Amino acid sequence: MGISHINKDGNAVMIDVSNKSITLRTAVAKTTIKMKSDTLSRIYSFDIKKGDVLGVAQVAGIMGAKKTSDIIPMCHPLLLTGIDIKFDKSDELSELYITATVKVTGQTGVEMEALTAVTVAALTVYDMCKSIDKNMEICNTILLEKTGGKSGTFRKL
Numbered sequence: 001m002g003i004s005h006i007n008k009d010g011n012a013v014m015i016d017v018s019n020k021s022i023t024l025r026t027a028v029a030k031t032t033i034k035m036k037s038d039t040l041s042r043i044y045s046f047d048i049k050k051g052d053v054l055g056v057a058q059v060a061g062i063m064g065a066k067k068t069s070d071i072i073p074m075c076h077p078l079l080l081t082g083i084d085i086k087f088d089k090s091d092e093l094s095e096l097y098i099t100a101t102v103k104v105t106g107q108t109g110v111e112m113e114a115l116t117a118v119t120v121a122a123l124t125v126y127d128m129c130k131s132i133d134k135n136m137e138i139c140n141t142i143l144l145e146k147t148g149g150k151s152g153t154f155r156k157l
Helices: 037-044 053-066 111-129
Strands: 023-034 082-090 095-106 137-147
Touching: 023 111, 037 053, 037 095, 037 111, 053 082, 053 095, 053 111, 082 111, 095 111, 111 137
Parallel strands: none
Antiparallel strands: 023 095, 023 137, 082 095
């Protein structure tokens, strides 16, 4: 089996999924933002000059998932059926956790959409808080789980 995104002439192609089965496909991704404890506290007390950081980041993450095929060349445009962005924190570690669950009923998976959602949400948090904490670190962006399709279920160990 050759590389699926290269045609017989060696050129890049978006793979043809027209013969794949339509199934419910889901993906869950997560990222972490390390920051000063004061920054995390100010986010949760709505004390950031640019406004409601988590509210804006949530909308940005949803928009990012919807626009994935515009920025990742080989991703198919998808009619996403659900996008949920959740936030959690560790005051002890001074970390913000962003998790995205993305769903589609279609012929290709949504792993890239979930990963894009958490990344765009994290970049939005950085943008909104950079005036008080340029040392924020976005890290550990991972796919936690995917379901559906020919390859079945994957869960991060």
